[in-house]
Amino acid sequence: MERIPLLLLHGFPLDGTIWTPQVEGLADRATVIAPDLPGFGTAPAVQAGPLTMEALADAAVAELDARGIHRAVVGGLSMGGYVAMACWARHPERVRGLLLCNTRANADKPEGKAAREETARTALEKGVALIARAMVPKLLAPATHRRRPELGRWLEAQIARQPAATVAAAARGMALRPDRLADLPGITAPTLIITGDRDELMPLPTSLAMQERIPDSSLAVIPGAAHLPNVERPDLFNAIVHAFLTDLDHA
Numbered sequence: 001m002e003r004i005p006l007l008l009l010h011g012f013p014l015d016g017t018i019w020t021p022q023v024e025g026l027a028d029r030a031t032v033i034a035p036d037l038p039g040f041g042t043a044p045a046v047q048a049g050p051l052t053m054e055a056l057a058d059a060a061v062a063e064l065d066a067r068g069i070h071r072a073v074v075g076g077l078s079m080g081g082y083v084a085m086a087c088w089a090r091h092p093e094r095v096r097g098l099l100l101c102n103t104r105a106n107a108d109k110p111e112g113k114a115a116r117e118e119t120a121r122t123a124l125e126k127g128v129a130l131i132a133r134a135m136v137p138k139l140l141a142p143a144t145h146r147r148r149p150e151l152g153r154w155l156e157a158q159i160a161r162q163p164a165a166t167v168a169a170a171a172r173g174m175a176l177r178p179d180r181l182a183d184l185p186g187i188t189a190p191t192l193i194i195t196g197d198r199d200e201l202m203p204l205p206t207s208l209a210m211q212e213r214i215p216d217s218s219l220a221v222i223p224g225a226a227h228l229p230n231v232e233r234p235d236l237f238n239a240i241v242h243a244f245l246t247d248l249d250h251a
């Protein structure tokens, strides 16, 4: 069975280590590439100016180039999903399939853009640790927090180590992202949409709006998971992705 290249793009403000359960759990089916996007994790530093989803998409495709991979299944979670959609818009010939997790195609409303600027300023003026503390409760379902408190601590540490300039730049970049709802019917790549039934950051209607518009798409809702189903319910998440990759291989 061919191992399919699978490029996985992390959310905000995390890094590629969020995909550890997939690097390990999908190794028999996929060559998983889970880079730190520019400025995050171990990637070189960026300035605090906007880091657009288009720039991140170009950087993600450069990761494929660096490995000599022409086409991959491109997956992203939340901000990573915005980047995956930008990959499709800019480099469709590189996208064998799309995996859109806990994300949305619509742009921010004016109040959402203002909140992004507030996040950017908080990161720069007060530090990322504050953002980490505020975000972590929303990332996991309450039951996951109770059952696996170490997961919350791991996420908090992961966020707190991201550079303030990167967090500001990505927040400002997300505020600039275009509304892609009207582009979705033009997506010809097979697409799997995954979300958690407890995700309050990206409630189910954002996934339904994508599934209704992308012609060759399916939606999997993971019970008992919130914004990070890939770490909350990794076995189920991986089984769903595994089946998608196998179907793609047989198509």
Ligand code: MLT
Binding pocket: 010, 011, 012, 013, 077, 078, 079, 080, 174, 201
């Ligand atoms: C993420 O997890 O990447 C963020 O929730 C995305 C966003 O703030 O829109």
